[in-house]
Amino acid sequence: MSEQKANYNTSTIAEMTNGIILACYEKLPCVQESHQTEKELEHHLIQNLISQGYTLFSASSADELYQNLKTQIERLNQVTFTNEEWQRFLMEYLDTPNDGMIEKTRKIQENHIYDFIFDDGHLKNIKIIDKDDIHNNRLQVTHQVSQKGVHNNRYDVTILVNGLPLVHIELKKRGVSLREAFNQIHRYKKESFNTEHSLYKYTQIFVISNGTQTRYFANTTLQSKNNYEFTCEWADAKNRVIADLEDFTKTFFERRTVLEVLTKYCIFDTNNTLLIMRPYQIAATERILWKIKSSYENKKAGKTEAGGFIWHTTGSGKTLTSFKTARLSTALDCIDKVFFVVDRKDLDYQTMKEYQRFQKDSVNGSKNTKELKLAIEKEDNKIVVTTIQKLNEFVKKNPKHDIYNKHCVLIYDECHRSQFGEAQKNIKKSFKYYYQFGFTGTPIFPENSLGGETTSAIFGAQLHSYVITDAIRDGKVLKFKVDYNNVVSEFKSAEIETDEKVLKQLERKMLLHPDRITKITEHILNVFNTKTHRNEYYDIKHRRLNGFNAMFAVQSVEAAKLYYDEFQKQQANFPEEKRLKVATIYSFSANEEQFAVGEIPEEDFEPTALESTAKEFLDKVIIDYNGYFKTNFSTNGYEFQNYYKDLSLRVKNKEVDLLIIVGMFLTGFDAPTLNTLFVDKHLKYHGLIQAFSRTNRILNKVKTFGNIVCFRDLEKATQEAIKTFGDENSVNVILEKSYDEYINGFKDEVSGDLIKGYKEICTEILEKFPDPTEIYLESDKKEFVKLFGELLKSENILRNYDEFETFDSGISDRQMQNMKSVYVDIREEIINAKHNEESEKIQIDFSDIEFQIDLLKTDEINLDYILKLILEKSKESNDTEALNTEIRRVIRSSLGTRAKEELIIEFINTTNLSELKNTTDILDTFYTYAKQEKTLKINQLIDDENLKSEAKRFIEKSIHKGYVEYSGAELDSILPPTSRRQGAREAKKLTVLEKMKKLVDIFIGI
Template sequence: MGECTKFGEEDLEHAIIEDFKARGYEHVKGETIQRDRREVILFNDLQTYLRHRYPDITDGEIRVAATMFRVSDRGDYVSNRETLQRIREGYSIKREDMKTTLWINLLDFQHPENNIFKIVNQLEIQGPKNDRRPDAIVYVNGIPLVVLEFKSAIREDATIYSAYQQLNIRYIRDIPELFIYNAFTVISDGVNSKAGTVFTDYPDYYSWNRSEAKDPSSDGVNSLRTLIDGMFRKERLLAIIRDFIYFPDDSGSNEKILCRYPQFFAATELLDNIGPHMKPKGDGKGGTYFGTTGCGKSFTMLFLTRLLMRSKEMRNPTIILITDREDLDNQLSKQFIRSRRFLGDENVLSMDTGTNLRNKLKDVASGGVYLSTIQKFNEEGSMLSDRSNIIIISDEAHRSQLNMEQADKIIDGKRKHTVGFARILHDSFPNATYVGFSGTPIDETMEVFGDIVDEYTMAESEKDRITSKIVYEGRAAKVALAEDQMAAIEEYYKDSLDRGANEYQVEKSKKDLSKLDIIIGNEGRLEKVSDDFIAHYEARVAEGATVAGKAMFVCANRRIAYDFYQMLKRKRPEWFEVREADRPPKEGEEKAEPIEMVKLVATRGSNDPADLFELCGDSAYRSNLQTQFKKIESNFKIAIVVDMWLTGFDVPFLDAMYLDKPIQKHSLIQAISRVNRIYEGKEYGLIVDYLGIKKELDLALNKYARGGIGRGTYPESGEFAKIVKETLSALDGRFHGFDSSGYYSDDSSKQIDCLGRAMEFVQQDKEFEHWFMSTVRKLKTAYNNCVYSDDITADERSRIYFYCGVRSMIAKIISGNAPDTAQMNRKVREMLEKAIQSDEVSQIGIIIDNIETDRIDLLSDEYLEKLESIPGSNTKFKLLERLTRMAIGNLRKINKLKADSFSERFNKIVQKYNDRHMGAEELRQIINSMTDDVVEMLNSELVSLIRSIDKEEKEADALGLTRQEKAFYDILAHTIEIYQFEFDTAKLPDMARDLKTCTDEVCSVLDWSSKEDVKDGLRMKIAMVMQKHGFPPIYLNGVYDEVFKQMENYKRYSE
């Protein structure tokens, strides 16, 4: 069998470069570019472009143009924002005659073929303190617009996250000049590929999974090619840079948003659709965008508005954004008002009253962006404008925004003609074009706004991890008082399917709902619901199945919500004590207020009893409740709601909604979507159903999810209980023969001993260890979604705790990560805390912490004695392995030759460890009689190797050499050893010092490693040193090669 071929970072880099070349990019190796290493602009390309774009431009004007667009003295963020603004919008320079100006556009957006596109790899950049060499940079007209960083897909330790850290920590720290011009960054390991910015947190880096709007989404290996094709076709890259990178007007937050692919395609598809549908030639229906709730539609509106405002065909349009609720209008208004510069219009206004709205819009001749609720169009009046270049964008395009009807009603004994809000809006702007955004479009949506132009489904959003998956748990049977109650609820939903929307049917629906509220609010039923909720909520918290303990309970009406609130207060009075936050706030954020754990969130009614009226509070009070609930650390954990917060309310760490209200169709999808936001550690959002509306949910999903999970159904908690049982069975099978009885005793020392033995058992085999760690993670994820299931027995729960405890301890050994006690059962948490405090495990923890922080002399005899005293041969080996890797890694930075030698010995020892048994079956049969002796022998070999490294570290001092000089000493000694010739080794220290001096001289030359004349000079200097000390010249080539490798190695690590 031939030698195994590995696919590393260089191979990935080469493959990506080939993809760029196929799209018309010129590939240039960084080392071939003649430039000052501190300079990141390719001035020759910029000059070539400017000469072609402006034939009469002079050399002096080119120099002025090249310096004026750089803003480099206002901090990383502001400099990047201002420089990109000039790159996108252009700027003027004074001509040399000082009488005229010349407008400079650094990119030709209209004619991509006029630009110079290059992909440059391994360009060395000199920073203020350290040098760096990014894997690849995309240049357009000599401007470094995109930086790409790659990691190996086959090295487990080289993750895409490490590529993120390389860019967003080390590069921006060490070579900030490069990121003044940066539009966005790309990270990839060949399987996972994502784009973001250096001001973007890692969770907000996203894949680009479509090349074209109508393409199916891709993943895995194909996603890299799709990202390159979808983002780096020349015209696409220019479009993204010009219109789809967002900065707010203020600079306080360092906010920079790169569009996600559904936002790009939605905005561009809508723009293309609006033009043909504009009146007088079109029908005024600009189209409907169907984007699942939580997918970022507000930014899609912002990008679309920018495109419309900049479109020549639109002739400076007026944009009106309409919502149907004040809180949604406030959210959208805040975003748009801080985006005036991005939109290119200072006239971006939120209208506070209907009168102001009508007065303002009546006087507008062109331009402007206005935000309002539909309800402000509440008076019939004259036409406000008959212009056709008015675009009206409706957010959540259903409900009142579709009410085009007129009717005569008897009010207070008098006949009154009523007109729907939407009808008034359309009459006010009869020639406008109407565009609808909705996560739940209905037939009437398309009738008012036109056909669906683009869509982004719930399934796609969940697959892309833009939104979280949702789990359904039905608990109606647990709280129903009688069969007839369940039947009444089912009858309500059955009847609702046949209902239309005329006023008589709506009136009947209200009466039916009123009857249903009597059943739902029955005191006996509500007592059972409150008991079940308390037990269910407390179980989730105790099991660590929730990120922050945030939950929303949805009641049918305000009276029922008040009764439920009072029941909880009676049963759990401690929940209603005002308490401080359970953790400090994030840096830069205000501290959460002391507050109760449970709050009722509802508007006041004029006929409310005094207690309810006081409890609901005014608008300022409710606004503050919203602020406190959105703080993860706040003691406010449970929000009891009726209608408020069920749409347009985003709390990413909210992971449970308890439904006890009849909700249907699009309103149901909107409500459950409150728990679908992404947050670290949140695998799913949970919906607990107390009414038995699973069938209604399935119908809504089939209509609005468009291929959601299970083709219109969510996974149920019962399905996760099956996964738990299956996974437990698999784990039990692999642990056959292992005595875990000590864990289940009440003796803490036996429990700790059992955990230690289980760690050893798992680590006997690398393949088994990997399987165990991933399987227990799967077990815990499934268990989190069925913690209160009756299908999980007490014995099964105990076994779950055992396996999770073992996994957490192994994670501590392998990676130094502390056990994740926040998401752990309370019993296991307490046991692990005892275990960590015990002498044996505490010793391990101290050693790990020291390895991680390098606080003491890790290679000392005293330290190695501590390591050798650790119980458990496999645990000891893992710690010694980590220590050895670190020691060799530190040595490699200074002395490549010796590090390579030690690394070879180390790899052989690790290979023996991995190959120390004959297979899992035989291992299980002989585990009690064999492997400890083998592993202890390997531990001794590792200790011996560590002592050799320590000796190597100290040998430089004995020779009177620095560690860098010792590297050259070893090259000379190695040459003597290989070729077996006589030489006075007493001369080697002086010779090593001379080699170090001549290499220092060479390294002071810019780009020395890529200049042949400099390398020839180095060879000559080495020959002179050899001649001076009588070293045989026949070995010049060998010495030169090793010296050159050492110089490159030292240079690489010094960066």
């Protein structure tokens, strides 16, 4: 933060060390050699853990883990199980048959106590983890545990809590890519972690390290959270990363810290997803809890200094932090009631579900205040979730309520806008003993305050900060790439205007001129596929698997109407598969007083308050929407709120391609699939940052930054906003580099290294590997993989730049297909060698190479494209052998079709292609043939493995989903009767699983 803003009373409160997040961590002197092997790294880690109070437990098998588990559970609960009782305890609770990872996680996070009846009839609460006295838990460390699954695996280091493997650490030697450890953990999850009777299903936290870098992440089944981008570094309260394994062990693996993370700072949400809070989220939570306790002890309740605000940048997970803070505040003896206050008329659906599960009836969403009054008066309701408008109505109608004399915590999820109005003042005036806290990504400073009031003046001292530059550095949000487009030069004078009054005068005459609306719509349709990475090869059936989606922020309801109609008009003659699904939403915007420059007015859920033509148009839009999605919404009352919720979900699921908005969705809406914001709206300060930040949520490796495409001259406003919420040097950190730098190369500001440009990479790979199919030496293979990976990364970034459309790389389509095919072949060769324990056959060490498979998938060629190509080539020549060679080359360049290679070639060889006249013919003929083959192969598998009749439905469902569900009861239920002795049933299950996976790969999409 700049010195200037430090004068605005936003400085951090005095540093504390009573939490698990250290106020400041001084890095230990480095004593490790750079050539330290993985074995040496493992040995040193174990010795450090032992010195920190962990007990070494030597276990080489799952059986030994179970024996130790019995001892630890007996110690924790001060009981003794007979062998029969122990087996019954396992069967009833701890190791229930068919329990998967989700059920095991629920036992740790929610149901950690079980009422067990011993053989003599007495009942005792048996706990598997002590959450009340965390020091009563026993920490052990074990290593090289062997477990059999699809492949035999040996795990590096495991931390046992009361005998359960709750934390697993995967190590790689220094210099090896950390992603290699990440990928290995995911191989273990597929191959052995989740096998029958595996205690590793209980794992909550994974840690990966190559000695130099260390990261942690939650064990979750949610596909969207299983990317490397969701791993996290540990840090101190000043957000300084603690990366070296030596430092990480001293801090994160300090006994109290790891136990508090497991018992307090994990959240198992209503989607059965395990989330682990990041260090800055924990730091903020600890600061608030400290502030409440110290303010209570010093009798400061009811004063501004009893509270404070958290400045965590948009997209960094403020709602999760505030949710956890509210929950933990309820456990404080000095607090009578906790109010979680939101600034929107619509309570966030996911937040509402979380609070309702934590405490039934905690959420009050009705229009009157009677239910709110009942919730406040309910003795066992320690937490109340409501809107600021509802709470304001309550205090006005109940001026002498008992709640005002109790100690109450008020937590505001987004402390901007209405928290600065009369409602906030009324609430503060009524409550006598309040502790008030606000969370914001964009605080109000003097330079962007209209009324003179700032965030710190309203809420008190800044308790913790995690600003946008911190989040970009840590990879928690993305940079922005901003384009400023003047599409029609005659309107430029209006596009550069910043005065609000003048803008209103120019809107109808210039900014909403039909020519301008037409040209901007045309421009968006032209660049949409490029900006969102939408692959032209994907047909409509598969579109949700490909690319991102976008928003279009416009100035007014009238603009939304004009643009919506223009998109419908220009797309009228597009083929159906190329049409964008465009939706819009707007409503009545109350003419409330603004408290900050650039504030985006929030729209009320009252479409009836719209003038008649705007409401009629919204009715028409919703009819179109109902036609798209077979829904039945309208502008009436709750139906409109339901439309809002359904639209929100469909945007998040990429079912809507482009959403036109005026104010709704521009603040607080979180959809990681959005990567582009088109802007024809005047934005400033925190309104600009909030709007831009709809695009910068992390998702995967393909999404490298948020695309902002401006049709107004917002360059100066963007730089001012960035300096306000970062510092003087933030512009280079927050905004992406230029096209020229990525094409020609640049010097990295942090490392000082020269980064190769795309042009140089293309030249080098063509000079060294003009025909990649002729690479035989392993040293050449490694160099090719490294170079082609650089090319994929560079190309993935450059695709977002309009200028790249016309750039000639010099690499022909055929060469590119060959490069992709060889690249994947080399990767499969290495993976197969590892699985077959033949790594010694690979003479060159590839462990420091990261294969960019996610980026390869962005160029996937779909099946329909290949079939059309077969038809075209067959009409050019009757040479079936040449056709097979050409089609094999195309197929093998695409990850999604490689498994279908023999199916497609067999189709070519058994079909009279000359009889097929057009695309429809070949598509119909192939899909008929493929479905017959699918039925034959499924029946063959059922017969070969003697599976039960229900297997057909299970296999069909797996093909439809694209994967085989391994955990749970369904796969087990279709197996034939098989002895469990010596692992025979597990071996049978794994054999069937592998065969099913092959069928899924071949027939997915058919």
